[in-house]
Amino acid sequence: MTFQKTTKRTQLVRGKEISFFFLTSIAIIGAGIGGTSAAYYLRQKFGKDVKIDLFERGEVGGRLATMTVQGQEYETGGSVIHPLNLHMKRFVKDLGLSVVQGSGGLMGVYNGESLVFEESSWFIINIIKLIWQYGFQSLRMHMWVEDILDKFMRIYRYQSHDYAFSTVENLLHSLGGDDFLGMLNRTLLETLQKAGFSEKFLDEIVAPVMRVNYGQSTNINGFVGAVSLAGADSGLWAVKGGNKLVCSGLLQASRSNLISGSVMYIEEKTRTKQTGTPAKMYEVAYQTGSETHSDFYDIIVVATPLNRKMSNITFLNFDPPIEEFHQYYQYIVTTLIKGNLNSTIFSSRALGKFDLSTILTTDNSDLFINSIGIVSSVRENNPQPSEDGAYVWKIFSQETLTKEQILKLFLSYDYAVKQQWLAYPHYKPPEKCPSIILHDRLYYLSGIECAASAMEMSAIAAHNAALLAYHRWNGHTDMIDQEDLYEKLKTEL
Ligand SMILES: Cc1cc2nc3c(=O)[nH]c(=O)nc-3n(C[C@H](O)[C@H](O)[C@H](O)COP(=O)(O)OP(=O)(O)OC[C@H]3O[C@@H](n4cnc5c(N)ncnc54)[C@H](O)[C@@H]3O)c2cc1C
Ligand SMILES: *[C@@H]1O[C@H](CO)[C@@H](O)[C@H](O)[C@H]1NC(C)=O
Ligand SMILES: *[C@@H]1O[C@H](CO)[C@@H](O)[C@H](O)[C@H]1NC(C)=O
Ligand SMILES: *[C@@H]1O[C@H](CO)[C@@H](O)[C@H](O)[C@H]1NC(C)=O
Numbered sequence: 001m002t003f004q005k006t007t008k009r010t011q012l013v014r015g016k017e018i019s020f021f022f023l024t025s026i027a028i029i030g031a032g033i034g035g036t037s038a039a040y041y042l043r044q045k046f047g048k049d050v051k052i053d054l055f056e057r058g059e060v061g062g063r064l065a066t067m068t069v070q071g072q073e074y075e076t077g078g079s080v081i082h083p084l085n086l087h088m089k090r091f092v093k094d095l096g097l098s099v100v101q102g103s104g105g106l107m108g109v110y111n112g113e114s115l116v117f118e119e120s121s122w123f124i125i126n127i128i129k130l131i132w133q134y135g136f137q138s139l140r141m142h143m144w145v146e147d148i149l150d151k152f153m154r155i156y157r158y159q160s161h162d163y164a165f166s167t168v169e170n171l172l173h174s175l176g177g178d179d180f181l182g183m184l185n186r187t188l189l190e191t192l193q194k195a196g197f198s199e200k201f202l203d204e205i206v207a208p209v210m211r212v213n214y215g216q217s218t219n220i221n222g223f224v225g226a227v228s229l230a231g232a233d234s235g236l237w238a239v240k241g242g243n244k245l246v247c248s249g250l251l252q253a254s255r256s257n258l259i260s261g262s263v264m265y266i267e268e269k270t271r272t273k274q275t276g277t278p279a280k281m282y283e284v285a286y287q288t289g290s291e292t293h294s295d296f297y298d299i300i301v302v303a304t305p306l307n308r309k310m311s312n313i314t315f316l317n318f319d320p321p322i323e324e325f326h327q328y329y330q331y332i333v334t335t336l337i338k339g340n341l342n343s344t345i346f347s348s349r350a351l352g353k354f355d356l357s358t359i360l361t362t363d364n365s366d367l368f369i370n371s372i373g374i375v376s377s378v379r380e381n382n383p384q385p386s387e388d389g390a391y392v393w394k395i396f397s398q399e400t401l402t403k404e405q406i407l408k409l410f411l412s413y414d415y416a417v418k419q420q421w422l423a424y425p426h427y428k429p430p431e432k433c434p435s436i437i438l439h440d441r442l443y444y445l446s447g448i449e450c451a452a453s454a455m456e457m458s459a460i461a462a463h464n465a466a467l468l469a470y471h472r473w474n475g476h477t478d479m480i481d482q483e484d485l486y487e488k489l490k491t492e493l
Contacts, residue, residue, distance in 0.1 A: 023049070023050070023051060024046065024049075024050040024051070024298050024299070024473075025050065025051040025295075025298055025299075026042055026046070026052045026053070026297060026299045026301070026469075027053050027054075027055065027284050027297040027299070027300045027301070028042075028052065028053070028300075028301045028303055029055045029263050029300070029302050029303060029304055029311075029313065030055070030062060030302070030303035030311070030446075031054050031055075031060040031061070031062065031247060031251060031258065031303075032061060032062025032064065032303065032304070033061075033062070033063075033064055033078075033243075033246060033247055033455045033459060033462075034062075034303035034304075034445045034446060034458035034459070034461060034462050035054055035056070035062075035301070035304070035445075035462070036054070036246070036248075036250035036254070037087065037091070037250055037459045037462035037463070038466055039052055039054055039250060039254035039256040040091075040250040041462055041463050041465075042254070042301070042466045043253075043254040043255065043256070044466070045467065045469075045470040046473075048255075051257075052255075052256035052257070053257045053259050053297070054251060054256045054258050055261055055263050055286055056258060056259070056260060057260070057261060057262035059244075060244065060247050060251060061077075061244030061248070062077075062247070062304070063077040063078055064077050064243040064246070064247060064455065065077040065244060065419070066242045066244065066378055067417060067419060069336060069392075069415060070338070070414075070415070072377040072392070073241075073242060073377055073378045073379070074375055074377055074378065074392065074394070075238065075242065075243060075375070075378060076334045076394075076419040077334070077421065077423075078243060080102060080231065080236040080237070081238060081243070081455060081456070082230055082231065082233065082235075082236060083233070083236070083237065084149060084153065084230075085454075085455070085456035085459075086153075086456075087156075087456055087459035087463065088246065088459060091246050091249070091250060091459070092239060092246065095245075095246065095250070095253060097240065097241070097245055097246065097249060098240040098241075099237045099238065099240055100237065100238050100239075100376070100378070100380065100381050101235075101237050102234075102235075102236040102237060103374075103376060103381065103382050104234065105356070105374060105383075106118075106120070106121060106355055106356045106357055106358070107119045107356065107357075107360065108346065108347075108358070108359050109204055109205070109360045109361070109362060110346050110359050110362070111204070111361070111364060112361070112367050114346075114347065115347050115356075116362065117129075117133065118347075118356065121355070133200075133204075134198065134201045134204075134205065135198070137198060137205075138201070138205065140195075140197070141197070141206070141229065144192075144195065144226070145226050145229045145230050145233075148176075148183075148223075148226040148230075149230055151175045151180055152175055154174070154175050154176075154485075154486055155171070155174075155175060158174065158485050158489070159464070159467065161489060161492075162471075162479055163479055163480075163482055163485055164467035164470075164479055164480050164481075165436070165464055165468070165481055166436055166437055166468060166480055167433065167435065167481075168434075168447055168448050168450060168451055168461075169181060171448075171464065172184070172223070172451060174482075174483075174485050183221060183222035183223040183226070184221050184223055184430060184431040184450070184451060185221075185430040185431075186221070186222050186429055187219045187220065187221065187222065187225075187429050188210070188218045188219070188221065188222050188224075188226075189202065189218040189219060192218070192225075202218060203363070204362060206218055206225075207362055207363045208360035208361055208362055208371075209228055209229055209231070209232050209360065210225065210228055211360065211361060211363065211370040211396075212360050212370060212371035212396065213228040213231050214228055214424055214427070215330050215398065215423065215424075216330060216426065216427060217363050218363075219427070219428070220427035220429070221431050221451070222429075223452055227452040227457075228452075238378070239378075240378065240379060243455070259288075260288060261286040261288040261293070262286060262287045262288075262312075263284055263285070263286045263311075264312070264313070265284075265285050265313065265315070266283070266284055266300060266315055266316065266442070267282070267283045267315075267316040268280055268281070268282055268317070268318065268439070269281060269282075269283050269296070271296055279298075280440070281296040281297060281298055282296065282297050282300050282442060283295070284296075284297060284300065298441060298473075299441045299442075299443075299469050300441065300443065301445055301462075301465050301466075301469065302438070302442070302443065302444045302445065303446060303458075303462070304446060305325075305329065305422075305446045305449065306324070306325050306444065306446070307325065307327055307329060307422075308324075309422060310329065315438070318439060322439060323434075323435075327426075327434070327449075328426045329423065329424065330423050331420070331421070331423070332370075332397075332398070332420075332421045332423040333396070333398070333399065333418055333420050334394060334395070334396060334418065334419045334420075334421065335394070335395045335397065335400075335401055335406075335416055335417070335418045336375070336392055336393070336394055336395075336415075336416070337392070337393050337406060337410060337413050338391070338392045338393075338414040338415050339390050339410040339412055339413025339414055339416075340388070340389065340390050340410060340411045340412050341354075341372075341409060342408075342409060342410060342411045343356075345409065346359055357373060357374040357391075358371070358373035358374070359372050359373065368397060368399070368401065368405050369396065369397045369401075369409075370395075370396040370398065371395070371396050372393055372394070373393065373394055374391045374392065374393055374394075375392055375393070376392075386414075390412075390413075395409075400418060400420070401416070401418070424449060424453035425450060425453060431450045431451065433447050433451065434447035434450065435447065436465065436468065437468070437472075441472070443468060443469055444465075445461045445462055445465045446458070446461070447461075448460065467479070
């Protein structure tokens with residue numbers, strides 16, 4: 001009999017210490033950016049001989065998804081990436097993918113009656129307008145976000161030195177102490193009011209940014225608020241051909257096996273290994289078509305929100321039971337419409353000279369959209385109108401748009417297609433983050449979304465879960481939850 005000898009374990013068997021070898025096997029549930037980057041990092045840490053199976057019940061990419069209409073492909077889920085999202089940047093480079101830059105058209109803010117803010121194509125005029133309307137608030141806002149981003153970037157240093165954290169709270173605390181972690185305990189509104197920002201600025205600039213990025217108000221936690229404001233920075237990019245290409249690329253690069261199936265339950269069982277020694281393993285039962293199968297694994301990484309509506313995974317017979325997380329996810333509809341906008345609804349003097357390509361909205365319950373903006377296909381840098389001047393617009397809304405609503409916005413349209421999402425957590429500080437370690441060798445990656453949901457956050461959580469699983473497997477406790485890492489690594493180059 002041959003089997004790969006990959007892991008040496010020493011165990012007491014009937015009073016004798018014996019060493020034995022076995023093939024380590026890892027299951028990852030969910031092939032979104034979280035699961036596929038976990039596969040990538042786990043392969044890096046555990047080496048080429050471990051078996052990695054990746055379960056996916058839908059499409060590889062998960063919430064990174066595109067829709068093809070009239071031969072053109074558009075992002076309908078996670079679409080833009082920040083220039084300082086270093087893991088995403090690294091993946092694109094390692095996988096040999098190309099990027100497209102955000103087109104940087106002009107933005108306006110609509111309050112249900114008129115445009116309360118309108119960008120100009122003259123950079124200097126925008127600055128003057130911002131100062132005229134809001135004093136130096138936008139500059140201060142920029143500095144506030146910058147400071148958080150600076151601290152946030154420390155994670156890359158910790159991870160490049162292989163340090164891992166056993167809870168989301170410990171991870172955030174390591175970045176900037178109690179103040180940083182404390183952002184999860186307060187709303188963005190409270191935080192910015194305390195910092196002296198005006199109601200007008202909060203209503204007309206900050207709230208619209210929260211609506212477009214998270215479909216929620218300024219009552220979200222301060223950290224996700226900062227992530228969302230950073231999403232208004234310049235230099236945003238996307239992956240040419242679709243962001244989900246990163247997921248399929250990572251899957252391939254990690255040389256893991258994709259299993260198309262829906263995981264139903266996970267149970268810990270005692271198994272006899274190839275060596276004849278009993279060992280604890282997890283049984284994963286999954287469904288493909290109408291058939292049910294099961295397999296055994298040493299380590300499991302759950303990379304999908306543990307929420308009945310989103311993943312429906314049952315943990316059988318764990319003692320103590322694995323707690324269920326009742327994080328409520330925000331329902332959002334993405335609609336792509338190709339047509340001619342009736343711009344007079346936003347601005348009466350607009351006809352003929354309306355040059356905005358994105359319209360955000362204030363937190364007004366009478367509005368039936370969160371935002372509307374021109375998009376380009378996943379292969380273009382700049383949106384191209386069709387011959388009759390029609391662009392493809394992307395609308396985010398809380399409900400499916402009715403035909404009447406679409407006709408209110410458009411003079412005429414070619415098509416309207418939609419995709420519904422349970423998009424990201426509905427934030428309600430104080431946030432209590434789920435555990436990362438659900439059981440001995442069972443890890444949960446998506447809990448990081450309690451702090452903020454974004455592609456980069458899932459990639460960071462994936463790197464952390466891979467390091468954590470590796471260090472715990474090998475007993476490297478000194479690499480987990482180290483305090484004062486920032487100070488420690490400062491002196492080390
Ligand atoms: C409309 C929208 C806009 C967004 N915009 C941005 C943006 O501009 N920038 C940004 O950074 N982020 C954005 N996000 C957030 C970003 O898309 C997500 O944070 C990220 O994609 C989450 O990745 P994930 O791998 O953690 O989870 P997911 O992508 O949800 O992956 C989980 C996977 O698990 C699978 N699965 C679930 N249950 C099971 C099961 N029982 N068995 C097998 N497989 C299972 C699912 O099918 C899914 O593929 C946006 C999200 C949405 C919805
Ligand atoms: C956040 O609030 C919780 C109670 O909801 C408290 O236990 C915790 O200490 C607070 N954390 C910080 C960093 O303020
Ligand atoms: C969850 O899965 C169980 C079977 O494992 C099924 O009976 C139930 O209907 C599912 N629930 C949802 C919300 O999909
Ligand atoms: C465009 O919208 C305005 C304002 O709602 C409306 O008065 C006008 O009739 C619309 N134009 C057309 C051609 O439908």
